[in-house]
Amino acid sequence: MVQVSERPGTAKITNLQQKFVYEIAVMYDAENRFLEAMQMMCQCCQHNQMKSLLENHIRETEQQIRNLEQVFNTLGQQPKRVNCDAAAGLISDGQRFMLLASDNQKILELGLAGGQAKVEQLECTCYRSLIKGAEQMGQNQIVQLLQQNLQQEEQASQKIEQLMPQLLQEAKSAEGGNSGRSR
Numbered sequence: 132m133v134q135v136s137e138r139p140g141t142a143k144i145t146n147l148q149q150k151f152v153y154e155i156a157v158m159y160d161a162e163n164r165f166l167e168a169m170q171m172m173c174q175c176c177q178h179n180q181m182k183s184l185l186e187n188h189i190r191e192t193e194q195q196i197r198n199l200e201q202v203f204n205t206l207g208q209q210p211k212r213v214n215c216d217a218a219a220g221l222i223s224d225g226q227r228f229m230l231l232a233s234d235n236q237k238i239l240e241l242g243l244a245g246g247q248a249k250v251e252q253l254e255c256t257c258y259r260s261l262i263k264g265a266e267q268m269g270q271n272q273i274v275q276l277l278q279q280n281l282q283q284e285e286q287a288s289q290k291i292e293q294l295m296p297q298l299l300q301e302a303k304s305a306e307g308g309n310s311g312r313s314r
């Protein structure tokens with residue numbers, strides 16, 4: 132039987148290195164969850180720009196996951212996942228929205244973009260904090276790997292924020308055209 136203390140995410144954290152490894156494991160879980168969620172979103176998305184944005188970020192996220200594995204290696208550890216409840220919650224919110232908005236493609240895509248924007252902000256905040264931790268430990272190679280991830284998240288965040296007004300406008304125009312139908 133697995134001892135509670137042996138399960139990832141249940142060991143006591145008593146120093147900065149343990150805190151860092153724990154947070155990397157949570158991030159590793161989050162990135163894996165977000166990757167799967169984006170692959171699902173991509174299948175539901177018919178908007179060309181949004182689809183290519185997602186496809187691009189899926190490739191980046193695959194690289195980010197490899198970077199995090201490299202971080203574990205550098206610390207002499209096996210990659211491990213610790214449940215990221217924040218990621219699971221954001222994905223669950225997104226799935227509920229997709230179900231509720233499934234009859235209106237434009238609203239669906241607008242909602243997906245809003246959800247993705249939240250994800251990118253969360254990731255940016257997490258990577259900034261991890262970079263501080265790696266700097267403090269003097270782990271320059273890890274700092275570089277995490278900076279690469281942060282840069283991609285910042286760019287993805289910016290691109291999705293820039294696309295949202297257009298998606299909103301398109302949803303509004305589609306609504307205008309359908310205004311008689313809901314009566």
Ligand SMILES: [Fe+2]
Pocket residue numbers: 188192250251254284287
């Ligand atoms: Fe991301």
